[in-house]
Amino acid sequence: MKLIIGNKAYSSWSLRGWLAAKQSGLPFEEIVVPLYDDAWATRRNEPDLAPSAGKVPTLWDGEIVVWDSLAILEYLDEKSGGTRFWPQDPAARAMARSMAAEMHSGYMPLRREHSMNIRRLYPAHPPSEAVLADIDRIMTLWAQARARYGSDGDFLFGAFGAVDIMFAPVITRFITYSLPVARFAESYMQAVISHPFMQEWIGGAQAEEWVIDRFELDI
16 A cells, blocks of 8 residues: 655644554555645646545555545555454444544634644644634543543543544644643643654654745744
């Protein structure tokens, strides 16, 4: 397999797809393509990216192509035997799938106003009401998952899995922008950031030389 991803410092969906590939335990080749540089308009139409209309991540498994992080996660879950991503308990799995889907389609104010930038740490600044509402919703979901199903581990449903993968870029945003989170969430966030997969990704982001001005704040 080969996984095409964008810049590690900025590409939140690439992070999700890459974490899914790592979680699957299956071998894959990582291909990083710089986003939004002068060659991007041409690069996004090349054969490897054309099926997704230039969206990253894009996963190739022989002649099979999968794009969109959640679709990649589900594909890799099936390919790796269905035991690495979702809780085995049906009630826990239903909640986990709902949370992952909500993350996939929601929280637009948070995503729009606080883009991922793993290399930066900004001082606290009062977020908008819309972002505060997103944070409150996320805190509620995290608290429910931890209380109901997370007692046997450090992650939302105990073991590291699909929902933690989907929320990992949100956690980097909370840290980058010093956003207000509930006290209980701090230990969970630290568990995610300290995970070996996340540490590997963060190291790669720190080593990148690309700077995309639209994702940098002058603070």
